[in-house]
Amino acid sequence: MRCxxxxxxxxxxNAKVDEWAPCAGVHLPLLAQLRDRGFVLRQLPCxxxxxxxxxxxxxxxxxxxxxxxRRHCATLAAPVAAQLERDLRAGADVVxxxxxxxxxxxxxxxxxxxxWGGRPDRPGDFDGDIVPGRGIFVEELLAALAAREVxxxxxxxxxTDLPGADEAAELAAVERDLDGARP
Amino acid sequence: MKGDRRSRRVALVSDSVLNPxxxxxxxxxPLADAxxxxxxxxxxxxxxAHARAWRTAALDQAHELARHxxxxxxxxxxxxxxxxxxx
Numbered sequence: 329m330r331c332x333x334x335x336x337x338x339x340x341x342n343a344k345v346d347e348w349a350p351c352a353g354v355h356l357p358l359l360a361q362l363r364d365r366g367f368v369l370r371q372l373p374c375x376x377x378x379x380x381x382x383x384x385x386x387x388x389x390x391x392x393x394x395x396x397x398r399r400h401c402a403t404l405a406a407p408v409a410a411q412l413e414r415d416l417r418a419g420a421d422v423v424x425x426x427x428x429x430x431x432x433x434x435x436x437x438x439x440x441x442x443x444w445g446g447r448p449d450r451p452g453d454f455d456g457d458i459v460p461g462r463g464i465f466v467e468e469l470l471a472a473l474a475a476r477e478v479x480x481x482x483x484x485x486x487x488t489d490l491p492g493a494d495e496a497a498e499l500a501a502v503e504r505d506l507d508g509a510r511p
Numbered sequence: 512m513k514g515d516r517r518s519r520r521v522a523l524v525s526d527s528v529l530n531p532x533x534x535x536x537x538x539x540x541p542l543a544d545a546x547x548x549x550x551x552x553x554x555x556x557x558x559x560a561h562a563r564a565w566r567t568a569a570l571d572q573a574h575e576l577a578r579h580x581x582x583x584x585x586x587x588x589x590x591x592x593x594x595x596x597x598x
Binding site (some may be wrong): 336339340341342343344346347349350351352353354356359368369370371373374377378381382383403404406407408410411414 | 515516518519529547548551553557558561572575
C-alpha cells in the first residue's frame with residue numbers, strides 16, 4: 329500500500345490565504361498523479377485556517393512560531409500521527425506532501441521575516457524571505473512521529489507558495505519523489 | 512500573488528469519497544473537476560479518541576469556512592452521518 333498525506337490546501341484551496349490559492353478547489357494535476365499511482369489519500373488539517381481563520385492574511389514563520397500555535401499544531405498532528413503509525417506498521421510506503429514556502433506546511437522551504445508584523449493597509453507589501461526550513465506543523469508532526477518511534481517517511485512538497493513557482497516543474501519534481509526509493 | 516481563485520465551495524467528505532473502495536463510484540473526481548475543495552473526515556479504524564479529534568478538527572475548518580459565507584455540503588457515509596447527527 330502507498331499512502332500520501334497531502335497538505336490540506338492541495339485538496340481544498342479555499343483554505344488558502346486570499347490571493348495565494350493556486351486553483352479553485354482540488355489541485356487536479358496532483359490528484360491525478362496520486363491516483364494514477366494508486367496512492368491512498370489522507371488529507372492533513374490546515375492549522376492556519378483553524379487558528380487564524382479564513383480572513384487571515386499572509387504571515388511569516390516567526391509570527392506563527394508561538395507556544396500556543398505549536399500546541400495547536402501538536403493537537404492537530406496527534407491523530408494524524410496515530411494514523412500514520414497504523415499505515416507504517418501495516419507496511420505502507422508513506423509520503424507527506426507539504427507546501428514549500430508555507431510557514432506551517434513547508435517541507436524544504438519556509439518563509440521568514442523577523443520584522444514582518446503585517447501591514448494590511450498596504451496590500452502587496454510583504455517583507456519576508458524564502459529560507460530553508462520546515463513549517464511549524466510539519467515540525468510538530470515529525471516530532472509526534474519521532475515520539476512514537478516510527479518512520480522515516482518520504483517528504484516532498486509542492487511549491488505553490490514560492491514566488492514564480494513553475495507548476496509543471498513542481499509536478500515533475502513531486503513525481504520523481506513519489507517514484508523514488510523508500511527511505 | 513495570484514488573485515483569488517478560490518471557488519468558495521467545499522465538500523465535507525467521508526474517507527470512502529477520498530478513497531473509493533474497489534468498484535465503488537468515483538465521487539471525488541466530479542467534485543474536484545467542478546472546482547469543489549474537500550475536507551476529509553478520518554479513515555475508519557482509528558481509536559475513538561483520535562477519530563474524534565480528527566473529526567472535530569475537520570468540522571472546525573468547515574464551520575470557519577461556512578461562517579464566512581462559503582457553501583459547505585456533506586458527502587458522507589452512514590457512520591459519519593450518524594456521528595454528525597444531533598444526539
